[in-house]
Amino acid sequence: MKLLLDLGNTRLKWAVREGAQWRARGAVSWDSDIATALREAWGELPAVDDVVGASVVDAAREAAVADAVRAGCAQDTFWLRTPAAACGVRNAYDEPQRLGVDRFLAMVAAYDAGHAPCILAGVGTALTLDALAADGRHLGGLIAPGPQLMQQSLVGATVRVRPERPGEVLDAAANTADAVASGCWQAAAALIERFVRRMSHSLGGNPALRLGGGDAAALLPLLEAPAELAEDGVLHGLAVWANAHPAATRAL
Structure with missing residues (x-):
């Protein structure tokens, strides 16, 4: 046990x-x-x-x-x-220990379950992206603020951007609250979709997109690319x- x-x-x-x-x-x-x-x-x-x-x-x-x-x-x-390699997954980082162990384990879970080649997006405090090839090679990734951290950072760094309520995510907003929420959540979705496009050729043409993290379910409907939730990837x-x-x- x-x-x-x-x-x-x-x-x-x-x-x-x-x-x-x-x-x-x-x-x-x-x-x-x-x-x-x-x-x-x-x-x-x-x-x-x-x-x-x-x-x-x-x-x-x-x-x-x-x-x-x-x-x-x-x-x-x-x-x-974080190791340089384990369970069929090979870490792309020059200094392997600097890759977040959560990202590495999410790749281990995906590889073990037969989902590679794939793109793994972790949507939480940070937005992380990793490309995993069919043979277990990690091709690298990206890190950005998660959508909620983007909103907090924007409010903290500006004087007049002060939403008075939680915003809705819209295609185009007509008030500050909705504009902040829409901009940050759509920015996260856009970065994921760009990474999928840019890495697709290296991953054989049509990699699966798997979303994990606390805000994954909220971001999923905003994506135009086909995607599925990958819950508890670190524990798996x-x-x-x-x-x-x-x-x-x-x-x-």
Whole structure:
């Protein structure tokens, strides 16, 4: 039984995996008291043998989660750092460890499920894009602010752009609130579609487009390119990696 942890910028997602089956899963916000939230969430969990985490947050939050794991599961946490290659996926970065482990694991999940060649878009605090070839080669990617961060940045850097309500996404807006929302969400959609067009030839002509992240469902209807949601890609990728490297997690 494995406890898998996905420490993202907005929240911590977790799941318990036994073989090919998900036994439990949940999420807690960083705005909560993590120790209390995890103690409540894990109060009825079955005993776990291994705990594997993927993190894009700071060391202090990793340490707080590791403490909660020890208290609730009597286990140490193995933190996976981005490798140069694993589970059939080869990292394109010159310095492999600088690729976000969440992006790498999303590619592992897609490759393992037979979705390559594909474009993976992570739509959250950041908007990330990665191109994955049929043979598991990562061809590189892009990082931009996510649509909500774009809006926050615009409001924070200007004096007169002050929406008084959440805006609607329209083709052309007639007020500030709708103009800000429409511009930022459409910018994200446009960047994704441009990346798909520019990488299509290198990926064999018609790569699948898969969207993950907290804002993926909201962005999906804005895309003209065919796309599908890829939920919990990091947790799926962690499960694949943990099954392929059992000795690493037990060497703690």
